[in-house]
Amino acid sequence: MAAPRVYRTEAVVLRQRGLGEADKICVLFTPGLGRIEAVAKGVRRPRSRLAGHLEPLSRSSLLLARGRSLDIITQAQTLDAHAALREDIDRLSRGLYVAELVDRFTDAAPDATGLYRLLVETLERVEAAPGIDLAVRWFEMQLLADQGYQPHLERCVRCDAALTPDGNGFAAALGGVLCPDCAARSASRPLSARAFRLLRYLQREPFRNVARVRVETGLSRELEMHLREAVHVALDRDVKAAGFVDAVRALAGAGDGPGKG
Amino acid sequence: MSARSTVTAAPIARLVEAFHRLPGIGPKSAQRLAYYILRAPPEETEALASALLEVKERVYLCRICQNVTDRDPCALCVGSDRDRALICVVEEPLDSLAVERAGSYAGLYHVLHGALSPMDGIGPEQIKIRELLDRVRDGDVREVILATNSNMEGDATASYVARVLRPFAVQVTRIARGLPAGADVEYADEVTLGRAMRNRLPLEAEPEPEGGAEVR
Numbered sequence: 001m002a003a004p005r006v007y008r009t010e011a012v013v014l015r016q017r018g019l020g021e022a023d024k025i026c027v028l029f030t031p032g033l034g035r036i037e038a039v040a041k042g043v044r045r046p047r048s049r050l051a052g053h054l055e056p057l058s059r060s061s062l063l064l065a066r067g068r069s070l071d072i073i074t075q076a077q078t079l080d081a082h083a084a085l086r087e088d089i090d091r092l093s094r095g096l097y098v099a100e101l102v103d104r105f106t107d108a109a110p111d112a113t114g115l116y117r118l119l120v121e122t123l124e125r126v127e128a129a130p131g132i133d134l135a136v137r138w139f140e141m142q143l144l145a146d147q148g149y150q151p152h153l154e155r156c157v158r159c160d161a162a163l164t165p166d167g168n169g170f171a172a173a174l175g176g177v178l179c180p181d182c183a184a185r186s187a188s189r190p191l192s193a194r195a196f197r198l199l200r201y202l203q204r205e206p207f208r209n210v211a212r213v214r215v216e217t218g219l220s221r222e223l224e225m226h227l228r229e230a231v232h233v234a235l236d237r238d239v240k241a242a243g244f245v246d247a248v249r250a251l252a253g254a255g256d257g258p259g260k261g
Numbered sequence: 262m263s264a265r266s267t268v269t270a271a272p273i274a275r276l277v278e279a280f281h282r283l284p285g286i287g288p289k290s291a292q293r294l295a296y297y298i299l300r301a302p303p304e305e306t307e308a309l310a311s312a313l314l315e316v317k318e319r320v321y322l323c324r325i326c327q328n329v330t331d332r333d334p335c336a337l338c339v340g341s342d343r344d345r346a347l348i349c350v351v352e353e354p355l356d357s358l359a360v361e362r363a364g365s366y367a368g369l370y371h372v373l374h375g376a377l378s379p380m381d382g383i384g385p386e387q388i389k390i391r392e393l394l395d396r397v398r399d400g401d402v403r404e405v406i407l408a409t410n411s412n413m414e415g416d417a418t419a420s421y422v423a424r425v426l427r428p429f430a431v432q433v434t435r436i437a438r439g440l441p442a443g444a445d446v447e448y449a450d451e452v453t454l455g456r457a458m459r460n461r462l463p464l465e466a467e468p469e470p471e472g473g474a475e476v477r
Contacts, residue, residue: 015380017381021284021285042303046441047441047444049445049448051412051450052449052450052452052453055412055413055452056380056413057413057452078451079451081450081451081452083451083452083455086396086413086416086417087416087450088420089417089420089421089423089424092413092416092417092420093379093417096379096380096417097379098452099380100379100380103380134340163441176473240379240380240381240382241379241380243379243382243384244377244384246377247385247421248421251421251424251425252424
């Protein structure tokens with residue numbers, strides 16, 4: 001008995017790209033299949049019944065038909081369009097960054113339930129939580145761990161000495177933190193005691209605890225720099241949406257956007 | 262491909278190949294067009310050839326609105342019958358034609374030549390936002406109407422431009438979004454329906470061009 005010709009799945013639309021005249025390829029992240037690509041036919045025509053349900057970052061219930069190479073989306077119903085996220089450029093830029101990370105890191109997988117939940121919850125937090133950036137940092141830390149790139153934060157990644165709070169360096173290329181002695185001798189970025197503590201906290205605490213931490217701008221930037229570098233090393237490429245996050249932040253100027261984690 | 266080239270004369274094969282690259286032209290249409298050209302009177306093919314060359318040589322971007330034009334500044338930007346205090350921002354030249362066809366706008370345009378697509382590496386520097394900023398800074402602009410597409414890229418572009426324009430004393434509006442003509446409520450997505458409901462209009466009165474409906 002062959003696999004059924006149609007199947008139903010929930011999915012977050014990570015991104016789209018054009019295909020031919022009127023179609024698009026949607027990159028989807030699903031709980032049961034991981035990252036898959038599927039064709040949405042006719043969605044670039046104005047009266048498409050699918051188009052509005054397949055916008056990037058939206059979570060939809062889909063019916064797909066097996067195709068020869070790519071499956072075809074035959075029905076779509078929005079579960080969460082993240083309308084508020086799409087109307088706020090600060091939140092949207094972070095949402096796109098999160099989607100790009102999942103797109104770059106993941107592949108088809110038989111069971112991606114954990115990562116799917118992480119993605120859905122992160123998008124909900126980026127849409128509504130007061131500390132957007134902190135939600136993204138926690139997401140990065142969990143994603144890195146899930147993909148086998150968890151930064152080592154307990155002992156020096158070079159000499160294995162137990163780490164003390166001060167004077168350490170973050171060496172993404174070596175996969176974690178260097179003690180003051182090793183940091184002085186190899187390429188690393190200075191890691192402040194507070195950022196070090198917060199990195200450890202991000203790694204072991206659930207988000208509801210992390211959300212209670214107050215992080216001022218300088219510390220938030222430092223954390224972002226370290227985790228972005230860790231992501232960069234793991235992917236061996238730049239995350240394009242990161243540049244957009246920076247551009248939007250540069251516009252916000254005197255911090256008049258909503259809560260910058 | 263190689264099988265065809267052995268049957269088809271090389272110049273025809275090249276022409277078929279060139280047509281095939283055009284949007285919306287499949288292999289059969291490309292062949293039909295190529296054989297039509299082959300039989301067409303020489304004047305017709307010459308006219309086509311020179312039109313093709315001319316469009317690349319003589320068409321450039323208007324220094325004001327960035328639309329494609331053969332005169333710089335373009336006829337619309339120097340025209341006396343347009344409201345020069347209104348700028349309608351669109352993604353592509355074809356979008357300005359669509360707004361023109363609708364016939365309910367008499368201001369100027371600004372063509373961005375794209376939309377922000379952060380995941381594809383298309384950021385603010387890659388589209389003509391800076392040029393819009395210069396226009397708003399230099400001119401007596403009363404309102405900037407954002408008529409970018411109603412999708413993620415279009416929305417991102419609109420909110421980014423709105424943010425860029427915040428320091429200026431200019432009203433920034435977004436075109437209303439709702440059901441397209443001929444659409445079923447049943448199949449409308451929730452974002453569209455939600456906005457359509459929020460920005461609903463009374464039936465009796467003609468909607469006012471300004472201030473009547475809730476904008477943004």
